[in-house]
Amino acid sequence: MYEAPYPPYDFTDTTSFAYETVVKRWPVILTGIIDNVYRFNHDLSISFNSKDPESEEVVLEKERITEGKGIIEAISKLKYEMGRDRPLEPIPDDGEALVETYNTELARLAEQGKGSWFTAPWLYAECYLYRLIRSYFVRTKYWKTYDPFLAQKQETFRSSSKAIFQLATTMHELERDKASFASDPDSLGVLFREMIQMCLWGNATDLSMLTHLSHEDIQHLQFVGKDAQAARKEFILRDDQDKVWEHLTTSAGNGGARIDFVLDNAGFELFTDFVFADFLVTYTPYVSKVVFHPKLIPWFVSDVTPPDFKSAISSLLSPTFFATTSPESAQTAAAPAHLQAMVSRWAAYLDSGVFALSVPPETPLGASDAKADFWTSPWPYWNMQQQGPTVFHSLKDSGLVIFKGDLNFRKLTGDVRWPAWTPFESALGPLAGAFPILSLRTNKADVVVGVEREVAERLDESGERWRFNGKYALVLFLPRASQ
Numbered sequence: 001m002y003e004a005p006y007p008p009y010d011f012t013d014t015t016s017f018a019y020e021t022v023v024k025r026w027p028v029i030l031t032g033i034i035d036n037v038y039r040f041n042h043d044l045s046i047s048f049n050s051k052d053p054e055s056e057e058v059v060l061e062k063e064r065i066t067e068g069k070g071i072i073e074a075i076s077k078l079k080y081e082m083g084r085d086r087p088l089e090p091i092p093d094d095g096e097a098l099v100e101t102y103n104t105e106l107a108r109l110a111e112q113g114k115g116s117w118f119t120a121p122w123l124y125a126e127c128y129l130y131r132l133i134r135s136y137f138v139r140t141k142y143w144k145t146y147d148p149f150l151a152q153k154q155e156t157f158r159s160s161s162k163a164i165f166q167l168a169t170t171m172h173e174l175e176r177d178k179a180s181f182a183s184d185p186d187s188l189g190v191l192f193r194e195m196i197q198m199c200l201w202g203n204a205t206d207l208s209m210l211t212h213l214s215h216e217d218i219q220h221l222q223f224v225g226k227d228a229q230a231a232r233k234e235f236i237l238r239d240d241q242d243k244v245w246e247h248l249t250t251s252a253g254n255g256g257a258r259i260d261f262v263l264d265n266a267g268f269e270l271f272t273d274f275v276f277a278d279f280l281v282t283y284t285p286y287v288s289k290v291v292f293h294p295k296l297i298p299w300f301v302s303d304v305t306p307p308d309f310k311s312a313i314s315s316l317l318s319p320t321f322f323a324t325t326s327p328e329s330a331q332t333a334a335a336p337a338h339l340q341a342m343v344s345r346w347a348a349y350l351d352s353g354v355f356a357l358s359v360p361p362e363t364p365l366g367a368s369d370a371k372a373d374f375w376t377s378p379w380p381y382w383n384m385q386q387q388g389p390t391v392f393h394s395l396k397d398s399g400l401v402i403f404k405g406d407l408n409f410r411k412l413t414g415d416v417r418w419p420a421w422t423p424f425e426s427a428l429g430p431l432a433g434a435f436p437i438l439s440l441r442t443n444k445a446d447v448v449v450g451v452e453r454e455v456a457e458r459l460d461e462s463g464e465r466w467r468f469n470g471k472y473a474l475v476l477f478l479p480r481a482s483q
Contacts, residue, residue, distance in 0.1 A: 017467070070140070088116065171279070237456075252287065259287050281349065306361055384431055421453035421456055437476075448467050449476075
């Protein structure tokens with residue numbers, strides 16, 4: 001198995017974002033889960049007032065409340081132990097995937113003196129945290145399919161209506177020029193670059209990061225107008241957009257290529273992924289199929305699960321999902337119709353197989369599937385061929401695999417202390433060249449590669465938290481190795 005020449009990021013550097021994560025971010029996230037379960041229990045108990053206290057329904061709901069209290073107690077204990085650098089406990093055998101994987105690695109880390117909350121590698125500890133949280137819900141009767149982050153994901157999705165309607169109108173306006181794109185590939189290339197930036201900055205909506213932002217702050221992050229994109233371009237520290245476009249236009253072959261999205265966040269970011277995929281299959285001749293890859297358990301707060309993926313379409317088609325607002329103009333008044341038309345096209349693509357999820361859309365939370373289990377393992381992607389062979393072989397024939405977001409970038413590079421000017425190819429280890437890779441990442445963790453040394457050193461010396469403040473981004477591309 002490949003091992004990098006640099007150590008992984010951990011929590012020993014008190015100036016790092018890793019340290020801020022274990023001290024501040026994770027406790028906030030755990031408190032949010034406690035509050036979510038408490039509110040659910042409270043709402044259940046209030047409903048008893050209108051029901052027969054002896055009815056079977058009330059008896060079962062009381063059992064669920066008792067289980068909910070047990071989850072609250074377990075997470076409160078976890079929060080206490082985390083803050084005191086207690087040892088990570090083995091994940092109990094809850095019948096779901098990857099228990100042995102996590103516990104074997106934990107035993108190895110413990111032997112090295114790295115088995116506590118402040119000594120474990122950041123990447124392992126964070127993946128372990130979400131798998132452990134999952135175990136608290138799995139080992140109950142009534143909470144197995146409960147997503148403690150769902151309400152937060154849905155609320156943030158609803159607050160994104162302004163940007164969603166804006167993008168729907170943008171896509172509607174493309175219809176007028178669709179016929180001319182075939183004879184004007186240059187204009188198609190310009191549109192592609194706008195779409196890739198839209199998809200890149202859609203990653204700004206990461207709920208595990210937005211623990212202190214208001215809805216107004218989130219809407220500002222999601223502003224996707226041309227002026228905003230032009231202003232942001234200077235913050236893309238490595239920009240391989242032209243290389244990606246050249247790759248698509250020269251290697252698609254007759255009938256178009258298959259593209260894969262390794263998804264990141266639900267809600268607005270998933271919406272931008274759909275928009276990008278729609279643009280590729282509807283307005284270019286280079287892509288004929290798009291496969292989306294979800295996580296199978298609630299993961300890093302806002303990552304896309306199969307239920308999130310399935311509900312996104314129905315939510316967007318619902319006339320009541322977004323709050324009704326007074327239209328500012330005839331253009332904005334037409335936006336809901338534009339959205340309906342666009343999302344209806346996506347639904348048709350899903351029905352016909354042009355769009356597809358890598359696992360059945362009805363897959364419930366916690367189900368095991370070799371086509372997706374690897375994404376919620378603690379492993380970097382370096383050794384995907386050995387540690388996730390089903391996933392690896394499913395991607396080998398892809399025309400382009402788009403890895404969305406920060407966690408996917410951390411896993412692509414192993415979350416180790418690469419010098420920031422390390423070539424992307426070097427940081428990918430043995431995965432480099434296996435299939436065409438595009439990483440779209442806004443910087444939200446310490447690890448950075450692919451940046452010119454002079455630029456990285458200047459930013460480091462400035463004192464700006466450029467590695468993880470979300471202000472800067474990377475568009476990194478590596479083609480398939482020549483056969």
